[in-house]
Amino acid sequence: xLASLGPPAxxxxxxxxxxxxxxxxxxxxxxxxxxxxxxxxxxxDRCHGANQQGLVGPSxxxxxxxxxxxxxxxxxxxxxxxxxxxxxxxxxxxxxHLNQLYAYLKGRSxxxxxxxKVEPLK
Numbered sequence: 001x002l003a004s005l006g007p008p009a010x011x012x013x014x015x016x017x018x019x020x021x022x023x024x025x026x027x028x029x030x031x032x033x034x035x036x037x038x039x040x041x042x043x044x045d046r047c048h049g050a051n052q053q054g055l056v057g058p059s060x061x062x063x064x065x066x067x068x069x070x071x072x073x074x075x076x077x078x079x080x081x082x083x084x085x086x087x088x089x090x091x092x093x094x095x096x097h098l099n100q101l102y103a104y105l106k107g108r109s110x111x112x113x114x115x116x117k118v119e120p121l122k
Contacts, residue, residue: 015112019103025114027121028107035104036118038097042088051116052108056084064109072102 015022021029028036039045047057054060064072076094079087088094094101107113 015107017110017112020107020112021121022107022112023121025112026118028104028113028118029121031100032103032107032113033100033118033120034097035100035102038093038101039104042091042094047084052105060105061109064105069102072105073098076101 012023013025020032022032045052047055048060049055049057052060054062067075075085076098077087077089079085081087104113104118108116
Protein backbone atom coordinates (compact mmCIF):
# COMPACT_ATOMS: atom_id res chain seq x y z
CA UNK A 1 0.00 0.00 0.00
CA LEU A 2 1.32 3.44 -0.92
CA ALA A 3 1.62 6.12 1.76
CA SER A 4 -0.17 9.37 1.08
CA LEU A 5 2.22 12.25 0.66
CA GLY A 6 -0.48 14.90 0.99
CA PRO A 7 -1.68 17.28 -1.69
CA PRO A 8 0.49 18.05 -4.68
CA ALA A 9 2.96 20.90 -4.25
CA UNK A 10 1.01 23.10 -6.65
CA UNK A 11 -2.19 22.94 -4.60
CA UNK A 12 -3.34 26.23 -3.06
CA UNK A 13 -3.67 26.64 0.66
CA UNK A 14 -6.90 28.70 0.68
CA UNK A 15 -8.81 30.15 3.63
CA UNK A 16 -12.06 31.90 2.84
CA UNK A 17 -14.35 33.55 5.39
CA UNK A 18 -16.98 36.27 5.25
CA UNK A 19 -14.22 38.75 6.09
CA UNK A 20 -11.26 37.68 3.98
CA UNK A 21 -9.81 35.29 1.45
CA UNK A 22 -6.19 34.21 1.85
CA UNK A 23 -4.14 31.92 -0.36
CA UNK A 24 -0.80 30.47 0.73
CA UNK A 25 -0.84 32.58 3.89
CA UNK A 26 -0.05 35.94 2.27
CA UNK A 27 -2.05 36.47 -0.95
CA UNK A 28 -5.27 38.29 -0.08
CA UNK A 29 -8.47 39.54 -1.67
CA UNK A 30 -8.70 43.23 -2.72
CA UNK A 31 -10.57 44.35 0.41
CA UNK A 32 -8.06 42.75 2.76
CA UNK A 33 -5.26 44.27 0.67
CA UNK A 34 -6.87 47.68 1.23
CA UNK A 35 -6.87 46.91 4.96
CA UNK A 36 -3.12 46.21 4.84
CA UNK A 37 -2.57 49.47 2.95
CA UNK A 38 -4.62 51.35 5.56
CA UNK A 39 -2.51 49.75 8.31
CA UNK A 40 0.65 50.96 6.58
CA UNK A 41 -0.67 54.45 5.75
CA UNK A 42 -1.81 55.06 9.33
CA UNK A 43 1.59 53.82 10.59
CA UNK A 44 -0.06 51.59 13.19
CA ASP A 45 3.18 49.63 13.39
CA ARG A 46 4.77 52.47 15.40
CA CYS A 47 2.83 51.31 18.45
CA HIS A 48 1.60 47.82 17.60
CA GLY A 49 4.76 46.50 15.90
CA ALA A 50 5.53 45.65 12.30
CA ASN A 51 4.04 42.19 12.78
CA GLN A 52 1.17 43.35 15.02
CA GLN A 53 2.99 41.67 17.91
CA GLY A 54 2.79 44.73 20.18
CA LEU A 55 5.29 47.37 21.26
CA VAL A 56 4.00 50.23 23.41
CA GLY A 57 0.52 49.24 22.21
CA PRO A 58 -0.86 45.74 22.74
CA SER A 59 -0.42 42.78 20.45
CA UNK A 60 -3.26 42.87 17.95
CA UNK A 61 -2.65 39.22 17.18
CA UNK A 62 -3.83 38.46 20.71
CA UNK A 63 -6.33 41.32 21.21
CA UNK A 64 -8.39 40.46 18.14
CA UNK A 65 -8.91 36.92 19.42
CA UNK A 66 -11.31 38.32 22.05
CA UNK A 67 -12.12 41.91 21.02
CA UNK A 68 -15.59 42.20 19.51
CA UNK A 69 -16.09 43.97 16.21
CA UNK A 70 -18.04 46.71 17.99
CA UNK A 71 -15.20 47.23 20.48
CA UNK A 72 -12.67 47.30 17.62
CA UNK A 73 -14.65 50.06 15.88
CA UNK A 74 -15.11 52.01 19.12
CA UNK A 75 -11.41 51.77 19.97
CA UNK A 76 -10.32 53.00 16.55
CA UNK A 77 -12.90 55.74 16.23
CA UNK A 78 -12.86 57.03 19.83
CA UNK A 79 -9.37 56.00 20.86
CA UNK A 80 -8.22 55.06 24.33
CA UNK A 81 -6.38 58.24 25.19
CA UNK A 82 -5.55 57.10 28.73
CA UNK A 83 -3.60 54.21 27.17
CA UNK A 84 -2.06 56.25 24.36
CA UNK A 85 -4.41 55.10 21.57
CA UNK A 86 -5.45 58.10 19.47
CA UNK A 87 -8.87 58.58 17.94
CA UNK A 88 -8.98 57.94 14.19
CA UNK A 89 -12.50 59.27 13.55
CA UNK A 90 -11.06 62.35 11.81
CA UNK A 91 -9.00 60.20 9.42
CA UNK A 92 -11.00 59.68 6.24
CA UNK A 93 -8.61 56.94 5.14
CA UNK A 94 -9.16 54.92 8.32
CA UNK A 95 -12.91 55.55 8.56
CA UNK A 96 -13.48 54.68 4.89
CA HIS A 97 -11.49 51.43 5.24
CA LEU A 98 -12.50 50.34 8.74
CA ASN A 99 -14.04 47.08 7.46
CA GLN A 100 -10.98 46.26 5.39
CA LEU A 101 -8.59 47.08 8.24
CA TYR A 102 -10.58 44.80 10.52
CA ALA A 103 -10.48 42.01 7.93
CA TYR A 104 -6.70 42.29 7.58
CA LEU A 105 -6.06 42.34 11.32
CA LYS A 106 -8.59 39.57 12.00
CA GLY A 107 -6.93 37.42 9.33
CA ARG A 108 -3.60 37.97 11.06
CA SER A 109 -5.08 37.20 14.49
CA UNK A 110 -6.84 34.08 13.20
CA UNK A 111 -3.56 32.82 11.73
CA UNK A 112 -4.93 32.72 8.17
CA UNK A 113 -2.54 35.52 7.14
CA UNK A 114 0.82 34.15 8.18
CA UNK A 115 3.00 37.16 7.51
CA UNK A 116 2.44 40.87 8.06
CA LYS A 117 3.25 41.94 4.51
CA VAL A 118 0.67 40.62 2.09
CA GLU A 119 0.30 40.60 -1.68
CA PRO A 120 -2.76 40.89 -3.90
CA LEU A 121 -4.49 37.65 -4.81
CA LYS A 122 -4.47 37.23 -8.60
